[in-house]
Amino acid sequence: MTTRRVFRFLDSRTGGGSVLGKALRYVFPDHWTFLFGEIAMYTFLILVATGTYLALFYEPSTAQVVYHGAYAPLRGQEMSTAYASAVDLSFEVQAGLLIRQVHHWAADVFLAAITVHLMRIFFTGAFRKPRDVNYYVGLTMLVLAVVEGYVGYSLLDDLLSGMGLAIGNAVALSVPVIGGQLGSLIWGGRFPGAPNFFGRLFFVHVFVLPILIATLMAVHLVLIATPRHTQFRGRGRGERNVLGTPMWPAYALRSLGLFFATTAVLFALGGLVQINPIWQWGPYEPWLGTNGAQPDWYLGWLIGALRLMPSFDVVIGNYTLVPNPFWGGVAFPGLIFGFLYLWPTIERRWTGDRRAHNLLDRPRDNPTRTAVGAAVFSLVATVFFAGAADRAFVQFGVPYEDQLWGYRALTVLAPIVVFFLTRALARRLRESGAHPARDSGARLVERPGAISRPTSGRS
Amino acid sequence: MRNLWRWIVAGLVLRLSKKREVHREVDLPADPGAETWTAALLFAAALAGLAFVAIYAFDDADTQLLGLSIAAALALIAAALILAAVRVVPQETLEEERPRFADPYRDEENREDAVEGAALSFREGTDGVTRRRLLGAAGAAAGVGLGAAALAPLASLGPAVGDRLAASPWKAGVHLVDENDLPVKASDLEVGSFLTAFAKGADKGELATPLVVVRVKPEELELPAERADWAPEGILAFSKICTHAQCAISLFRYPLFAERSPGPALVCPCHYSTFDVLDGGERIFGPAVRPLPQLPLRIEAGELVAAGPLSGAVGASWSRVREEG
Ligand code: FES
Numbered sequence: 001m002t003t004r005r006v007f008r009f010l011d012s013r014t015g016g017g018s019v020l021g022k023a024l025r026y027v028f029p030d031h032w033t034f035l036f037g038e039i040a041m042y043t044f045l046i047l048v049a050t051g052t053y054l055a056l057f058y059e060p061s062t063a064q065v066v067y068h069g070a071y072a073p074l075r076g077q078e079m080s081t082a083y084a085s086a087v088d089l090s091f092e093v094q095a096g097l098l099i100r101q102v103h104h105w106a107a108d109v110f111l112a113a114i115t116v117h118l119m120r121i122f123f124t125g126a127f128r129k130p131r132d133v134n135y136y137v138g139l140t141m142l143v144l145a146v147v148e149g150y151v152g153y154s155l156l157d158d159l160l161s162g163m164g165l166a167i168g169n170a171v172a173l174s175v176p177v178i179g180g181q182l183g184s185l186i187w188g189g190r191f192p193g194a195p196n197f198f199g200r201l202f203f204v205h206v207f208v209l210p211i212l213i214a215t216l217m218a219v220h221l222v223l224i225a226t227p228r229h230t231q232f233r234g235r236g237r238g239e240r241n242v243l244g245t246p247m248w249p250a251y252a253l254r255s256l257g258l259f260f261a262t263t264a265v266l267f268a269l270g271g272l273v274q275i276n277p278i279w280q281w282g283p284y285e286p287w288l289g290t291n292g293a294q295p296d297w298y299l300g301w302l303i304g305a306l307r308l309m310p311s312f313d314v315v316i317g318n319y320t321l322v323p324n325p326f327w328g329g330v331a332f333p334g335l336i337f338g339f340l341y342l343w344p345t346i347e348r349r350w351t352g353d354r355r356a357h358n359l360l361d362r363p364r365d366n367p368t369r370t371a372v373g374a375a376v377f378s379l380v381a382t383v384f385f386a387g388a389a390d391r392a393f394v395q396f397g398v399p400y401e402d403q404l405w406g407y408r409a410l411t412v413l414a415p416i417v418v419f420f421l422t423r424a425l426a427r428r429l430r431e432s433g434a435h436p437a438r439d440s441g442a443r444l445v446e447r448p449g450a451i452s453r454p455t456s457g458r459s
Numbered sequence: 460m461r462n463l464w465r466w467i468v469a470g471l472v473l474r475l476s477k478k479r480e481v482h483r484e485v486d487l488p489a490d491p492g493a494e495t496w497t498a499a500l501l502f503a504a505a506l507a508g509l510a511f512v513a514i515y516a517f518d519d520a521d522t523q524l525l526g527l528s529i530a531a532a533l534a535l536i537a538a539a540l541i542l543a544a545v546r547v548v549p550q551e552t553l554e555e556e557r558p559r560f561a562d563p564y565r566d567e568e569n570r571e572d573a574v575e576g577a578a579l580s581f582r583e584g585t586d587g588v589t590r591r592r593l594l595g596a597a598g599a600a601a602g603v604g605l606g607a608a609a610l611a612p613l614a615s616l617g618p619a620v621g622d623r624l625a626a627s628p629w630k631a632g633v634h635l636v637d638e639n640d641l642p643v644k645a646s647d648l649e650v651g652s653f654l655t656a657f658a659k660g661a662d663k664g665e666l667a668t669p670l671v672v673v674r675v676k677p678e679e680l681e682l683p684a685e686r687a688d689w690a691p692e693g694i695l696a697f698s699k700i701c702t703h704a705q706c707a708i709s710l711f712r713y714p715l716f717a718e719r720s721p722g723p724a725l726v727c728p729c730h731y732s733t734f735d736v737l738d739g740g741e742r743i744f745g746p747a748v749r750p751l752p753q754l755p756l757r758i759e760a761g762e763l764v765a766a767g768p769l770s771g772a773v774g775a776s777w778s779r780v781r782e783e784g
Contacts, residue, residue, distance in 0.1 A: 163706050167729060170704035170775030180624055180777040185617035190624050190666055191705055191774065194617070287655055287669030287699050289707035291728040306704065306746060307730040313748045313776055323776030324748050325704050390731065400731060401744065
C-alpha cells in the first residue's frame with residue numbers, strides 16, 4: 001500500500017514510474033564472468049568512501065618538518081609534511097592505518113577487476129557493435145584508473161613514491177620535442193618540483209580523476225542498460241531477447257551480497273595483510289634510493305618495459321629526439337592501448353561483420369581473435385615478469401643480465417608461440433565440443449546429417 | 460475588469476489553439492547582410508582570442524588587458540550567436556506535445572524515422588542561410604581563437620624550461636660537504652668505499668647537488684686523457700642522479716677479486732643501469748644512454764673541492780640535454 005503511494009507520488013512528479021518499473025524488471029543473464037565489472041564498480045565506491053576519510057587527515061605539503069611522532073625509528077628525522085601526515089595517519093589516528101590499507105588494497109583490486117573484466121569483454125567478443133562505444137569508455141576508465149593509482153601512491157612522499165615520481169618525471173621529459181616543457185609544466189620546474197606540486201597532485205587525485213571516472217562509469221552503465229546485457233548462447237537465448245534473473249528481487253539481493261562480500265574481503269585484507277608500510281621506506285629525498293624497489297602491480301609492466309629496453313636514444317646532431325624512457329614509459333603502453341582501442345575496428349574490417357551482436361562468443365568460437373588476444377596478453381605478461389627479474393635474482397640467484405636477455409627473446413617469441421598454440425587449441429575445442437574445464441566431450445551428441453553447432457557450455 | 464481579464468485569457472487560448480493547427484510556421488530570413496555581420500563578429504572573436512594569447516605570452520601580462528581581450532572574444536561570439544539566432548536562421552514557431560511519462564512505442568522503423576527526422580530537423584535549422592561556407596569558416600576561426608585562449612593559461616602551471624633543467628651548483632672551488640654540512644675529507648674514503656656528498660651551501664633537494672664519491676686504486680684508473688687529473692688519490696665524484704630516469708645511484712660494486720669480476724661500477728637500483736667508475740662514468744649495462752656526469756676534484760688541505768663544473772647534464776634526457784656542456 002505505502003509502496004504504491006510512494007511510487008505514485010514520484011511518478012506523478014518525475015514521470016519516473018515507468019523507468020523504475022523497467023529497472024526493477026531489468027534482466028541480468030547469469031554468468032560468473034559477469035561479476036568482475038560489478039566488483040570493479042563496488043571497489044570504486046569503497047575507494048571513494050575510504051579516500052574521503054583519508055583526505056581529512058592527509059596534508060599535501062612539501063614543507064619540511066622534524067618528526068616527533070609515535071614511530072620511534074623516524075624521530076628527529078626531517079621529512080615533508082605530506083609524509084609526516086601519512087605516518088601520523090598510520091600510527092596516531094584510530095583506524096587510520098586500517099582505512100589506508102583498505103584504500104591501497106582496494107586500488108589494487110580495482111585495477112585487477114577492471115583488467116579481468118576487460119579480458120572477459122575481449123575474449124567473448126562483447127566489444128562488438130552495438131557495444132563498441134561502451135568498450136572505448138571502459139578502456140578510458142582503465143587508463144584513468146592506472147594514472148589515478150600512480151598519483152595516489154605518489155602522494156605519500158615516502159622513498160618509493162619519490163622514486164616513482166622521479167621516473168615519471170623522466171618519462172614526461174622523454175616525450176619528443178615538448179618533453180622538457182611538459183615536465184616543467186607538470187612539476188612546476190625541474191624535478192623534484194615546485195612546493196605546490198603536491199597540492200596539484202592531491203587535487204588531481206581526489207577531484208579531477210575521480211570525477212572523470214565516476215562520470216564515465218555512469219555513461220558506462222547507461223550504455224550497458226540501453227541495449228541490455230549480452231548473454232551466452234543457450235536454450236531460449238537469441239540475438240533479440242535476453243534471458244536471466246530480473247533485478248528485483250533476486251538479482252538486487254545477490255548483487256548487494258557481492259558488494260558486501262567485496263567490502264568484507266577488502267577490509268579483511270586491510271586489517272590483516274600489511275601493504276605499503278611507508279614508515280619502513282622512510283622519507284624521500286632525491287639523493288636517496290633503495291634496492292629492489294617495486295611499484296604497485298598495475299605499473300609492473302611499465303617498469304619491466306623500462307628495464308628491458310636496450311640502451312639507445314634517437315639523437316640528431318646534438319638534438320635528442322627520443323630519449324630512452326620514452327620507449328618503455330610511453331611507446332609501449334601506447335602500443336598496447338592503441339591495439340585495444342583499435343581492435344573492434346580491425347576485427348570489423350577484417351571479418352566484414354558489421355552486424356550488431358548480443359550473443360557472446362565463447363573464446364573457442366573465434367580462434368583468431370582469441371589467439372591475438374592471448375598473444376598480446378603474453379607479451380604484456382612477459383614484460384611484467386621482466387620487471388620482477390631483480391626479485392628472481394635475489395630469490396633464486398639467476399643472474400640478472402642472463403634473465404634480461406631471456407626476457408628480451410621471450411617478448412618476441414612468446415606472442416608468436418602463444419598465438420599459434422591458442423589458435424590450434426581453440427580450433428580443436430570448437431571441433432570436439434569438449435569443455436576444457438569439465439570432464440569430457442562425451443556430452444555432445446551429433447545427429448547424423450546435422451551440422452554440429454557450438455552449444456552452450458551451460459547445461 | 461474581470462471581463463477584460465476573461466477576454467485576454469480567451470484570446471490567448473484561441474491564439475494557442477490556432478497555432479496547434481499549423482505544425483510549423485517558418486519565416487525564412489535570407490538576409491545576406493546579417494550573415495556577413497555574423498561572420499565578421501566571429502572572425503573578430505578569433506582575433507580577440509589570439510590577442511589574449513599574445514598578451515598572455517608577455518612576461519608581465521596585464522590583468523586588465525587579459526580580462527578585456529578574453530571578455531571581448533566571448534562577447535563577440537555571444538553577439539554573433541544572437542545575431543545568427545534572430546537574423547540568419549529561420550524564425551519558426553513549433554508545437555510539441557508534452558511527454559506523457561509513459562514508455563514511448565519504439566520499433567526499428569520508428570527509430571529509422573527518428574534518425575531521418577533528426578537529420579532533417581538539423582538541416583532545416585539552416586534553411587535560407589546563403590553563405591554557409593563563410594559562416595562555417597568564421598565559426599571555426601572563432602573556435603580556434605577561443606580554444607587557444609582557453610588553453611594558453613595551462614602554461615602558467617610551470618615555468619618555461621629556459622636553462623632550469625641544466626642548473627647546477629657545481630663550479631671550480633665549491634666544497635663537498637656531507638649530509639650534516641661537514642666538509643668531506645679525502646681520508647673519509649677507503650679504497651672500495653663510497654659516500655654521498657653535496658655542494659656546500661646548495662639546496663640538497665636540487666637535482667644536480669648530490670654526488671656519489673668513490674675511491675679506487677689510482678693505478679686502476681683508465682680516465683680519458685683530458686680527465687687525467689680529475690681523480691686525485693683515486694677519488695672520483697659523479698652526479699648521484701641516474702641519467703636514465705633520475706633515481707639515486709645507491710650501489711657501488713667494488714670487486715674483491717679483480718681477476719674474475721667486472722670492474723668497479725655504480726649501479727642504479729631502478730632499472731639497473733651500470734656505470735663504469737674507472738673510465739669516468741661510461742654506461743656499461745642497462746637502459747641509460749648518457750654517461751654519469753663526472754665532477755673534477757682537487758684536494759685542498761685534505762678536503763675535497765670541485766675543480767670545475769660537472770662533465771654533462773644531470774638527470775634524465777630531454778630534447779636539448781646534449782646541447783649543454
Ligand atoms: S633510473 Fe637508473 S636505471 Fe633507470
